[in-house]
Amino acid sequence: MSSSLSISLQQARFSHGSYAEPWDFLLSASGKKETWKHVALLSFQTLGVVYGHLSTAPLYVFGTIPQEDFKSDEIPYEFLSFIFWTITIISLLKYALIVLIADDDGEGGTFALYSLLCRHAKVGLLPNDQLTDETVHLVETSSKMKWRSKARRALEKHRFSHYLMLFLALFGSCMIINDGVLTPAISVLSASKGVKRSLSEIHLNTSICLFDIYPVFSFCVPDVPVPSACIIQIGLFMLQQYGTDKIGFLFAPIITIWLLFIGGVGLYNILHFNPNILRAISPAYMYSFVRNINEHSWRSLGSILLCIAGSEAMFANLGHFSKTSIKITIVCCIYPVLLISYAGQAAFISKNRHIVPEFNHLSSSMPDHTRHAFVVLSLFASAVGSQASITASFSIINQLLALKCFPQVKVVHTSEKIHGQVYIADLNWLLMILSLSVTIGLHKVGPIGYATGMAIVSGMLVTTCLMSLVISVYWEKSLFISACFLIFFGFIEAMYLSACIWNFHLGAWYLVMLSVLFLTIMLVWHYGSMKEYEFNLENKVSFEWLTDFGAGLGISRVPGIGFIYTDIVTGVPAFFSHFIANLPAFHQVLIFVSFKPQPLPYVPSDQRFLINRVGHKDYRIYRCIVRYGYCDRTRDTDDFEEQIIHSIGEFVSLEEKDFESITFEEGKMTIGGKPGSDGRAAYALIPVNNSMSTASSSRTSEENMTVSYHPGSEKGPSTNAPVRRKKVRFILPPESPKMQAFVRDELQQLVDARESGTAYILGQSHIVARQGSNFFKRLVIMVYVLLDRNSREPPVALNIPHAALIEVGMVYTI
Structure with missing residues (x-):
């Protein structure tokens, strides 16, 4: 990572007031003094x-x-x-x-x-990936790291201290919730x-x-x-x-x-x-x-x-x-x-x-x-x-x-x-x-x-x-x-x-009952999430398997964009390989999306998306890692899809200037929205409202017409009025000699795929205990399954339209 990126990250942290002195005013979320x-x-x-x-x-x-x-x-x-x-x-x-x-x-x-x-x-014991940290780590002087390592050595050396600190954090959170009761x-x-x-x-x-x-x-x-x-x-x-x-x-x-x-x-x-x-x-x-x-x-x-x-x-x-x-x-x-x-x-x-x-x-x-x-x-x-x-x-x-x-x-x-x-x-x-x-x-x-x-x-x-x-x-x-x-x-x-x-x-005995209730929920959910994440890591397949499998069976590419939500950031998730094995077809453009929580409240918007290409350029397969803090609103924003597509467009336009990325190395990520060599951000795709789309693009008015049908409704399909399928559309900027023809062609395919429709593919986990597991482990997994069935579904948390959702069931044996 370049030093300029490290400096900008440090400046972003200072702008949020992390290093402010006690007598300084707090900086608001917008970065302005109160x-x-x-x-x-x-x-x-x-x-x-x-x-x-x-x-x-x-x-x-x-x-x-x-x-x-x-x-x-x-x-x-x-x-x-x-x-x-x-x-x-x-x-x-x-x-x-x-x-x-x-x-x-x-x-x-x-x-x-x-x-x-x-x-x-x-x-930290929470699931994270080293490559995301390496992409956005802060550059520190060697003397400072040497001095700080003395204070951290005892904590980092013993694994027991990691579990103890997580338990203290959960226990303290539990006491605050108990106080709310x-x-x-x-x-x-x-x-x-x-x-x-x-x-x-x-x-x-x-x-x-x-x-x-x-x-x-x-x-x-x-x-x-x-x-x-x-x-x-x-x-x-x-x-x-x-x-x-x-x-x-x-x-x-x-x-x-x-x-x-x-x-x-x-x-x-x-x-x-x-x-x-x-x-x-x-x-x-x-x-x-x-x-x-x-x-x-x-x-x-x-x-x-x-x-x-x-x-x-x-x-x-x-x-x-x-x-x-x-x-x-x-x-x-x-x-x-x-x-x-x-x-x-x-x-x-x-x-x-x-x-x-x-x-x-x-x-x-x-x-x-x-x-x-x-x-x-x-x-x-x-x-x-x-x-x-x-x-x-x-x-x-x-x-x-x-x-x-x-x-x-x-x-x-x-x-x-x-x-x-x-x-x-x-x-x-x-x-x-x-x-x-x-x-x-x-x-x-x-x-x-x-x-x-x-x-x-x-x-x-x-x-x-x-x-x-x-x-x-x-x-x-x-x-x-x-x-x-x-x-x-x-x-x-x-x-x-x-x-x-x-x-x-x-x-005071009643406090113990409340604490047992909330601590059980927290610890069981943490344990089940970790085991599910480890299962995905152990059962992922390489991208070469996908290309070799496609060459043998002739996988079909259908128009549109497919968003595959997964926790892993390398390889193909097990549920998607299961999907391909039973239905050898996927979309014209594939985007593997992974959410990665960071131990900080907010991630700056220009450093939130990490983009990478998976395989050769002709495959049109991308990987996007979404970094978010524990107070970010990434998962409930209505324009989340537009943000990812816009970041991929910027990645494609800047890729030609970064020759190292031509190797398509798995796990090598680039920050979406990263400025170009001239110091200015690349605007590869221009977002426009639907009301502007007719005047701004060469699409005919018939392309803005669609047949709408709502399952369970007494009315059948209706074609009486045009339905605007997207709140925001993308068009390419005017032709410029600075943009290569193959780059413009790839961006046009991305826009066409977006106009053809979007599908969201999620894995639906069915967790069972491994045969021979002890009673305590089976009980924990049973509680986790009970909590999972009664919690909010991922489509609700991600604002995914029900008609565009594809869920692939998988049995997770842990």
């Missing part, structure tokens, strides 16, 4: 999406601590001291100031950290408890009369908060289809009012009840708590942990917004308001624990004239508080899909400006069902809080482990700095994890 207006707009939206969970944590932090643990007036000081330093160290220092810097071209989450490690150390349940149920306490102060007869007259108000009965929580959760999940952008504008005002309300009430409680509560910021109170620790008080730390619930979503939701907006919001708004709110509640508890029956609940600390306003606000805020976990789950699943660690589901990009904003309907309804089952099954804030706390701290521990490796491998810092990060933050999170383990039998 304006203050844009930052302010995103900061406002983060209130409703990113910080909803963190902002509503005061609803249940003190409320999940058993009342008997408040044994003295000093206990609220000690708990507040833990809250203050936990939010400061974990939410502010770790995530806002350190972890957010380690974004992967604007994307966050555990898989973003894993992809950074895969690119800078040979630890548990957070709506605990947030909404906590607010419903507040409704119950508020309504209990109203005359009970009024509530009963409403129930007798209007049964629809039965969820408002003080003794039944669960139905109201379920109704709110259903409404929340139904709003997800409108996208993060619209939801952010809808939810941000609610969180803004909520923060102003709890901040104002907190300040009032501090001044009215106990101004000395501010002394709790001293670490001496934490020391006093640890000195008198016992089994019951240690369990209370599992509830204190909930004060940082939603911190992981700051990093996981990074693709929906920007680092600048997330940092500004937490420093200027979230952090100070939450501390005032917790301090106000602690001040109330310190003076009312013998007076008020339920003194540790947030609703009890509300002044009398604000009690009913709190009920309304808490219901809305609790619904919004779940948004961060839900959108983080969408982002994580989108990354898992691209790296073949989750069954195929349909991803809808809800914003054209911010590529990370996605909606996954299948996952949304699954989260809703599981969240409702948690609410109905456990129906108490305490047990759900224990499970939520364990999910939060487990995900944070994974982030700490991967982040320490990023510091040494990607940031190229010393191992001492990496170890200090791991020990400092890891010790704090391990302390909270131990407290959660004490609460395992009280509700």
